[in-house]
Amino acid sequence: MSIIVQKYGGTSVGSPERIQEVAKRIAFRQEEGLSLAVVVSAMAGETDRLIGLSREVSAAPALREYDVMLASGEQVSSALLAMALQDLGVPARSFLGFQLPIFTDNTHSYAALKRIEVDELCQSLGQGNVAVVAGFQGITTGGDITTLGRGGSDTTAVALAAALAADCCEIYTDVDGIYTCDPNVYSRARKLQQIAYDEMMELAVLGAKVLHSRSVELAKKYKVNVWVRSSFNNSKGTRVCEGGEIMEGALVSGITYSKGEARISVLSVPDRPGVAFRIFDSLAADGINVDMIIQNIGRSNLTDLTFTIPAAELDRAVELVEKVAAEIGAQGVLTDQDIAKISIVGAGMQSHPGVASRMFGALAREGINIIMISTSEIKISCIINARYTELAVRVLHDEFELEKEPGNNKK
Numbered sequence: 134m135s136i137i138v139q140k141y142g143g144t145s146v147g148s149p150e151r152i153q154e155v156a157k158r159i160a161f162r163q164e165e166g167l168s169l170a171v172v173v174s175a176m177a178g179e180t181d182r183l184i185g186l187s188r189e190v191s192a193a194p195a196l197r198e199y200d201v202m203l204a205s206g207e208q209v210s211s212a213l214l215a216m217a218l219q220d221l222g223v224p225a226r227s228f229l230g231f232q233l234p235i236f237t238d239n240t241h242s243y244a245a246l247k248r249i250e251v252d253e254l255c256q257s258l259g260q261g262n263v264a265v266v267a268g269f270q271g272i273t274t275g276g277d278i279t280t281l282g283r284g285g286s287d288t289t290a291v292a293l294a295a296a297l298a299a300d301c302c303e304i305y306t307d308v309d310g311i312y313t314c315d316p317n318v319y320s321r322a323r324k325l326q327q328i329a330y331d332e333m334m335e336l337a338v339l340g341a342k343v344l345h346s347r348s349v350e351l352a353k354k355y356k357v358n359v360w361v362r363s364s365f366n367n368s369k370g371t372r373v374c375e376g377g378e379i380m381e382g383a384l385v386s387g388i389t390y391s392k393g394e395a396r397i398s399v400l401s402v403p404d405r406p407g408v409a410f411r412i413f414d415s416l417a418a419d420g421i422n423v424d425m426i427i428q429n430i431g432r433s434n435l436t437d438l439t440f441t442i443p444a445a446e447l448d449r450a451v452e453l454v455e456k457v458a459a460e461i462g463a464q465g466v467l468t469d470q471d472i473a474k475i476s477i478v479g480a481g482m483q484s485h486p487g488v489a490s491r492m493f494g495a496l497a498r499e500g501i502n503i504i505m506i507s508t509s510e511i512k513i514s515c516i517i518n519a520r521y522t523e524l525a526v527r528v529l530h531d532e533f534e535l536e537k538e539p540g541n542n543k544k
């Protein structure tokens with residue numbers, strides 16, 4: 134029997150009525166003769182509610198207890214969905230992270246998956262049950278509950294599909310696929326029929342919120358076919374797979390943006406070996422991720438060093454950087470939160486020169502100044518003033534004619 138792993142996000146199971154609708158969808162698929170393992174997130178808003186409760190009790194809760202609390206959200210939604218399926222006459226059993234079990238490392242609140250033992254789950258599937266699995270959570274070898282961090286339920290679903298050698302993993306959310314840009318920003322956004330793993334990973338890292346990059350990385354590693362679909366309609370969705378639309382000649386596949394960025398500039402840094410290491414080592418030791426980095430050409434043995442970080446970590450980062458700046462004799466630290474990162478992604482640009490020129494030219498024609506630039510083989514990212522974000526998305530979408538089908542958007 135074919136095994137399908139499905140995952141339903143928080144909006145899909147956001148109320149008892151939505152859970153009942155999801156149960157009907159699952160029942161319909163089971164009637165097709167499929168064996169189904171269903172991963173669920175906490176109900177919409179529940180995780181935020183639990184985080185709020187923890188903050189009322191403790192300013193700095195122990196991460197072990199924090200994970201115990203957060204994991205309860207998925208425990209509730211998995212049990213409720215199993216109940217709804219049973220009411221429809223569909224045999225179902227819920228599985229929590231420790232019941233499979235899903236083993237992780239000991240890093241609380243952002244644990245890494247180690248292995249999933251699926252013998253009991255397979256036995257349940259063989260008995261005709263729908264297995265309803267609580268996403269986002271796992272267990273250490275010592276028996277402590279862990280959580281997988283942002284996008285954890287996507288990661289659970291893809292990892293489970295790999296462990297079961299499932300035919301595919303269907304990610305159900307409140308959108309009906311992957312678009313060339315955010316359709317809420319530009320009405321000309323086009324839904325992609327399929328997209329390559331590498332392109333999807335770049336889009337996810339750069340700001341697209343449909344899939345988390347960890348889940349796409351796992352899908353690529355284990356060659357799991359992933360479908361992104363809506364739980365609110367029956368549209369086909371978008372397939373995330375090995376080839377994507379690059380096989381049909383697409384130059385740029387998508388545009389994404391992130392407003393959650395902040396810029397730090399360290400002025401007049403002594404231009405000598407080891408100085409940059411001291412700055413970035415202090416940030417790494419505190420778990421602060423640095424994205425784009427620019428170092429100006431040295432003058433009088435001094436240079437300026439500019440980099441971006443998540444805006445939510447700015448206060449912590451400034452405290453650390455100012456301390457190091459004083460120790461190394463830098464002249465000051467400046468910050469800017471009024472920025473955004475706009476990115477174009479496409480594997481097709483590897484073999485087509487001039488993509489960067491078109492991007493920069495399109496932005497220049499609209500008077501949008503580029504503050505920083507970062508590139509890889511399949512993406513170009515620019516830091517711009519935040520107030521131009523939506524305009525930049527629309528301008529670049531038009532420049533690369535992404536509303537057209539692949540093969541027709543090259544100049």
